[in-house]
Amino acid sequence: MFNIKHINPLFVVTVVVPTILSILYFGLIASDVYISESKFVLRGPVRQSESPISSLLKGSSFSSSDDDAFAVQTYILSRDALKVLNDKLAVGKAFSSSDVDIFSRFGGFGPWGNSFEELFKYYQKKIGVEVDETSGVSTLLVHAFTREDAYKINEELLALSEALVNKLNERGRQDLIVFAAGEVEIAEKKSQNAALALSVYRNQKNVIDPERQSTIQLQQIAKLQEELIASRGQLIQMQTFTKDNPQIPSMQLRVDKLQQEINAETNRVAGGDRSLAKKASEYERLALDREFADKLLSSTLASLELARNEAVRKQVYLERIVEPNLPDESLEPKRLRGILATFLLGMIAWGVLSVLLASVREHQD
Numbered sequence: 001m002f003n004i005k006h007i008n009p010l011f012v013v014t015v016v017v018p019t020i021l022s023i024l025y026f027g028l029i030a031s032d033v034y035i036s037e038s039k040f041v042l043r044g045p046v047r048q049s050e051s052p053i054s055s056l057l058k059g060s061s062f063s064s065s066d067d068d069a070f071a072v073q074t075y076i077l078s079r080d081a082l083k084v085l086n087d088k089l090a091v092g093k094a095f096s097s098s099d100v101d102i103f104s105r106f107g108g109f110g111p112w113g114n115s116f117e118e119l120f121k122y123y124q125k126k127i128g129v130e131v132d133e134t135s136g137v138s139t140l141l142v143h144a145f146t147r148e149d150a151y152k153i154n155e156e157l158l159a160l161s162e163a164l165v166n167k168l169n170e171r172g173r174q175d176l177i178v179f180a181a182g183e184v185e186i187a188e189k190k191s192q193n194a195a196l197a198l199s200v201y202r203n204q205k206n207v208i209d210p211e212r213q214s215t216i217q218l219q220q221i222a223k224l225q226e227e228l229i230a231s232r233g234q235l236i237q238m239q240t241f242t243k244d245n246p247q248i249p250s251m252q253l254r255v256d257k258l259q260q261e262i263n264a265e266t267n268r269v270a271g272g273d274r275s276l277a278k279k280a281s282e283y284e285r286l287a288l289d290r291e292f293a294d295k296l297l298s299s300t301l302a303s304l305e306l307a308r309n310e311a312v313r314k315q316v317y318l319e320r321i322v323e324p325n326l327p328d329e330s331l332e333p334k335r336l337r338g339i340l341a342t343f344l345l346g347m348i349a350w351g352v353l354s355v356l357l358a359s360v361r362e363h364q365d
Helices: 009-029 053-061 068-078 079-089 091-094 116-126 147-205 208-239 248-269 276-312 335-364
Strands: 036-042 127-133 140-146 317-322
Touching: 009 208, 009 335, 036 068, 068 079, 068 127, 068 140, 079 091, 079 116, 079 147, 091 116, 091 140, 091 147, 116 127, 116 140, 140 147, 140 335, 147 317, 208 248
Parallel strands: none
Antiparallel strands: 036 140, 036 317, 127 140
16 A cells, blocks of 8 residues: 655655646646747849949948848847837737736736836847858747737837848948038039139239140241241342342331341240240149049049949848748647656756765765
8 A cells, every 4th residue: 555654755845846836837827939930131232343332332331241130130139129119019018918827927926027127138038030140041030928929029020120221221321422422522622723723823824825825926936937037038139239228227127126026926935934834834733733623523423423323222131031920829838848857857856866865874874
């Protein structure tokens, strides 16, 4: 006949009682937990050519990378995401519902655990994000006590992640456009200053284009020299064959005037501080500055246009591979596994404590 005196109290405490409590909890008390799963990946458009703007975009994390995935992962598990979820879906009330068992619900053991910080710690236990570094695929797991809550939270977190990616894109694109516009503004000022400096120089020196003007004046000098040669020839003929010709003085005067005019025009082209040759070097420097400023302005305008074209495109986007599922049955808790685990841990504890107690008795004896 069974004798209760033969029951080992240690076995009862370490194995029987915990196993019975485990059966009661997992069999009658523990609430069902539903899991909604989704998978997504962050991608960017493939660029066909490289340019300085494209390189800058890559340096600003516009192409798909692990950094983007980890940024989304960090946001999903952040207080900001929880605040939005709580405002839209009241997840705090859902997690603390009286329909959930007291051991699993949020704030189940009193009002002192109902702060937002405590809710955030609880939330992090219910949300899981795993990033596969090889494929770049991220898996989002949401644990909730109703199938609808699990689905809604998963769907909302994906929408928030897409909004985050778009926000990061917009900020990066705007920064890029502002940078390009700033370069255009600087180039415009340089171009305006170069044009103004050239205009001031022209007004001060009474010159438009020294090279063209010198060409015109050289042509004028050539014509004067032709006239001078012809006049000198006539003067020599008169002095040789008609020494008493009354036109000799006037012809001599004409030759002298032509020579003076040739000397004056020659000095204007070269030979003096106010000559075109002297002005040409300074003019060419100012003209080169204006040409360089104009080319710089043209280049920055092209860069700004390219930046605007890049801004129109969505650089990085979240692509859903697996949509959030509406679970049709609870996957947690693993009731039978929990009971067996409790029983096995109790047996291990009983065995260890039995050996320790036997060792102590043997030592005392």
